[in-house]
Amino acid sequence: MTKPVTASARYTRPTVPPPPGSAPDPSAPRPAELVRTVSGRGGIAARAIIGSELVAHAMSLRQMAPTAANALGRALMGAVLVAVGSGKTDPSGQSETVQVQLRGDGPLGSVLAISDAVGRVRGTVSEPAVDLRLQSGHPDVGRAIGLGTLTVVRHRPSWREPYTGTVPLVSGEVARDLALYLTESEQTPSAIGLGVAMTDDESAVAAGGFLVQVMPDAEEDEVARVEANVRSLPPLSDLVLTGVSADEVLDQLLDGVGSRDRHASLPIFHCPCTRERALRTLQLLGRDELNQMIETDHVQEVQCHFCGRAYEFESDEMARVVPDA
16 A cells, blocks of 8 residues: 555546646546446446546535535445446436435435446535534534435436435435445345545545445355454544555455456546526526516526536526527
């Protein structure tokens, strides 16, 4: 394992890429990486993600307090782990999407993350200014989310309607509640770890996670060994700070049971919002309100809740989307 380094030495907010042909900056954050595989005998499926750059990018797009950013980071990585693990696409080549929403009674409100099967993910929180802390000073994500429901929606374009599963939030801790959903609603015994750590000024981020699932043909000794490996794994954010790779996390999770071929991907924060989509959302205001805005030459701003991008529309553009009487 590599020598430990401080968070600020390795993880920072995304920066402008260096000019072509220039030497890479060794202190620049590594792209997010996800690696998935199955155990040597095929009874255990495992995925690991190093998501520091992914979470840092999400944080750079919108102003968020550390607790809100921590919760969002966990949700983003959790959604990617579930979605990329499926690897399912339509005959048309369009991939399945997985939407994870935690809606609790805590002050954070709703936490939402949506990922496709290639790891393009976006997410948001209802109350980004929430910042609850434990006595240790670390973000108290469980109390910020609270108790309520976890809903997972799987969808493919060829389906007539999406598959939706809902379970109670038992802790507000994203990993524990998502593991409960996979085990109870999708009938796949699962263990999930998600960790995010950051400096108070949000200038440095360390984030990682894993998902381990027991397949129907798994043998008892294989399951027991992996369960022991999961219990002995250090906290994810601490592990990421050592410079560990996703492959090395899998090595620890599957120690003693081996693994087959490994498949790597590079998850990214991706928001598909466009000016045209933003314009169409104005239809939700209704015909009368839109007409009033047009008559007074009102300029309306629409801001994307995922990436924070703002679009301004003048009267002539809004006239295009006034609903028919």
